[in-house]
Amino acid sequence: MASALPFDDIRTLLNTMPGPDMEAANKARSREAVLTKPPGALGKLEAISEHIATWQGHYPPRADRTVVAVFAGNHGVVAQGVAAYPQAVTAQMVANFQNGGAAVNQICKAYDLGLKVFELALEQPTGDITQVPALSEKDCAATMAYGMEAIAGGCDLLCIGEMGIGNTTIAAALACGLFGGTGKDWVGPGTGVDAAGLSRKADAVNRAVALHGDHLKDPLEALRRLGGRELAAMAGAVLAARMQRVPVIIDGYVATAAAAVLFRADQTALDHCLFGHCSAEPAHKRLLQAMGKTALLDLDMRLGEGSGAALAAGVVKAALACHNGMASFESAGVSNKD
């Protein structure tokens, strides 16, 4: 393994990520202090504005061209009886996205967000991770590069989400491979498997992690062996956004598992990311905690497809509207404390 070149380009990017722009951060903090409200009274909305300025690297922060990128893939592991819906649903839901009928379409319309759908070789499911690696290194690196296209048209904020029957098992395997524990720690009902299905998921995760063994110590190897196309593409998108100074909102469990690959490669690699919501899929909270991250919203959602990230983008838009639009104590003639 790791003899071919493709992952080398990714490793180079991971070694040259831009850091926070403290000048933009300071400008945001200074402005928050003079706006017509008690200091800190907008809570996380203030932190959001500072975050966006810091990672856009300019001031004022903007979220006028927000893109929600949804990546869809299929998974060989469904042969292990881990999914509640047939694999055909992945392609059917892609058509639903394209026809405007899914939840994420409605949320994008409500908040004026752009939506891009990336269909990733749905007719070629990845290898069954309990038997073989999901992807070759070449395929994995190429899919990461394809995911980077999410920001190609230009945007100031990127939301990432996914669709893929069987991919909560993939997320669980990847989380287990990256952070340890056993299958039981990382699986959940997903789209709604029963107790027997849940047990099959945990077993599949345990077998996959045992099979790939020490290779999993390298996070990119873990991604290609235990991941899937939409996870590779999301990891690529998150990394490309960092390089181009586009802040990111991560969606639920599967998107977080994809992003966690970058975190395990470099603990600062997700510093430009917000976590849109905490999913009702139980292991999402565990995975966020493993990285020391907290989510903005907690609305018992567990749909994926970027829906939680898009909802959080609505909050980000309101936060920036406050930051950029509010009057100062001086301009409004409002008396300050003391």
Added chain:
Amino acid sequence: MASALPFDDIRTLLNTMPGPDMEAANKARSREAVLTKPPGALGKLEAISEHIATWQGHYPPRADRTVVAVFAGNHGVVAQGVAAYPQAVTAQMVANFQNGGAAVNQICKAYDLGLKVFELALEQPTGDITQVPALSEKDCAATMAYGMEAIAGGCDLLCIGEMGIGNTTIAAALACGLFGGTGKDWVGPGTGVDAAGLSRKADAVNRAVALHGDHLKDPLEALRRLGGRELAAMAGAVLAARMQRVPVIIDGYVATAAAAVLFRADQTALDHCLFGHCSAEPAHKRLLQAMGKTALLDLDMRLGEGSGAALAAGVVKAALACHNGMASFESAGVSNKD
């Protein structure tokens, strides 16, 4: 006390509140079951859609004409040294609302919500509750009636919020009068008082509750004795909305204390209300718990002025967009489970 007529009209309304429309609720539930997502996967968004349908009493649920009503009042209790900002700030912030410079203005713009500001005799602060009742019964009932104007122009969703220097002390006194405990249980830093100020707040609450004693057993008496104009107006607005089948989103601690008056008069009186967010003002959580209510968002906000309710209205709009706009399994040609 209680010899005059005015509160009688309010009591009549409380006795004739419309209940939930179970037909609309069932229609909402039936539709959620066929939309292209696993059952329940949109979590609280699904519950929101059902709630709005249930309390609008028609189907489909709508939030196209949402009004954020902000009520402003001044309080004699500021003489007790309980506020971090001078009383003049109430009127100055009203001007800021009218000029479009406050946080709530920006959130309304971001989510296309209407904003109405009600200025309630700011030049006549209410009585200092540690010495006298805040309001006469006549004034209190008239202010409740004035608050009912919030929905006069027609709307399908109402958010209520407030502005009033000193009014977290008023909210604490009212909560203490309605639910028991001591001042210390119900006070918090508000806009930012120091430890000495916090201690003065708790002391003021204890003295006020002791002074008004058994009169507080009647929730409307508690409102006029310990409340304030903006709290009376908010209680009136929430009640009027119920009568007219307009669902309500309650803002933070002060708005919740006003609404709690109705709850203590009739435990079903707030069934048409959502609680937009849990404020960072610590007693808000306690007050919600005392009524068995949970809030949608928890973003460490503590600004008041309807900002948390308006932010939640953005979530409600997204929820209804999903409910009304999503395709069904059948219409989208997506295979269902099994």
